[in-house]
Amino acid sequence: MLSERYRNLLSTIRIRLVLWMIVVVFGLVMIAMFGVRQLYRNRLLEEFDQGLQGDVKVISQEVHQFYPNPDWTRLKQSIDKIAFAHPLQAWFVEIYDESGRKLAACGHDPKLEPFNKHESASAHDSLPYRLIVAKIEESGLPVLYFRIGADRQSMEDDLSLLDRSMLARSLIILLLAPLGGYILALRATRPIAKIIATATRLQPSQLHERLPIRGTDDEIDQLSKTINGMLDRIADYIDRNREFVANAAHELRSPLAAIRSSVEVALNRQRSPEEYGTLLGEVMEECQYLSNLVNRLLILAEGDAGRLGARNRTTRLDKIVRESIDMFEAVADSHDVRLTISGLTAAVVPGDEFHVRQVVRNLLDNAIKFSPPGSQVDVTLRADAEQSRAVLTVRDQGVGIPAADLPHIFERFFRGDKSRQREPGRTSSGLGLSICQSIVQALEGGITVASQVGAGSTFTVTLPLAEQPPSRDLLENPAA
């Protein structure tokens, strides 16, 4: 339980930032301390050696005063005095001639290895002494070697004083680092805590709260903006879905009410076979409408679920256009509308035949529905091989669409002014164009409209070509 709590604590950004800060600060302090210590140590050694070099000069002058006949006993006494007064601890000097013979040893006795004139000072680094070896050559005098050194404890004492003071300071820094780190991490993560609190409060039924934007335009602001954008889209989607369900329920309620009332009329008393026939016919008509409506709703639901895509299927669009025109010919005739094809190129497009057929039929249905008697509805299908697109247009000379309605005609359940509809009634559900758009977009195509009130409308559908079409126009050879 406790370890779980610690694990949860460690997984917070705040604590991880603090830990990282401690590691980084500790690392930097260590590097800086080590650098300063090395610098200081080198400086101390340099000073120590300079002092010994000075001693070499002094002793050399002292020794040379005794030449040409040096009295080594007196000389030793004289140097011992220097050693006694020397500020360095355990100061000593050993004097050797050219052959390596020891001529005198004054001051402290360091008990060093026998002298070797090629030895280097660093050979004695392991001893508690710091020493230098100097060769003394002066004209007219014999060559001498001095081994001069002293206890380096004083230098080590200085160093350990430095170590202690740096350690104390770095401990203070290390204590302050987590505190500073925590304050910084708290400041940096407070907006995140706000985001979490707001996001936790959000419910699908109340998605209208938004995260605060502080105006700093930093990563947190960017994140808040991104989440707010996402919330806008989700809220919009939920609102549209809610509206869709309400509209769908409303649309289903009217035919159901009509069916119910027909059945009630049939049941309330004994009727003639003709009356029953009429009532059943009405029920049948409403059932037909209901079935159409449900099918349309299902297509839209498939579109929302992303299941209207091509899924490796292709369709001969020209075939579908011709079949649909044949099918609508009788309806068009009955409304005294002339249905013509002014161009029909072979075109294979991706998509399910059923869905592509829905698009063509909805457009033809609308075109005939909104056309006055004596007018013409013209269909063309071109295959633009260069752009690899099939372009289908359905042009009517009907009532046209008011500019105010144009942005809405692809919305679900949108129906324009009913008085403009040539045949107001049950065939219109306001779903036809939204289904067209859903299908066409799922097939990576597009649908547009150009319309003028009183002059007519032109709907243009573009779909990608699935295969390169034969270039000829099928109207010249409809059997192809």
Ligand code: ADP
């Ligand atoms: P419906 O299924 O009711 O026909 P649509 O979604 O197909 O619904 O059309 C929505 C609205 O767009 C129609 O009610 C009508 O106002 C307008 N509309 C569509 N096609 C045409 C057209 N060819 N001419 C004039 N108005 C049209």
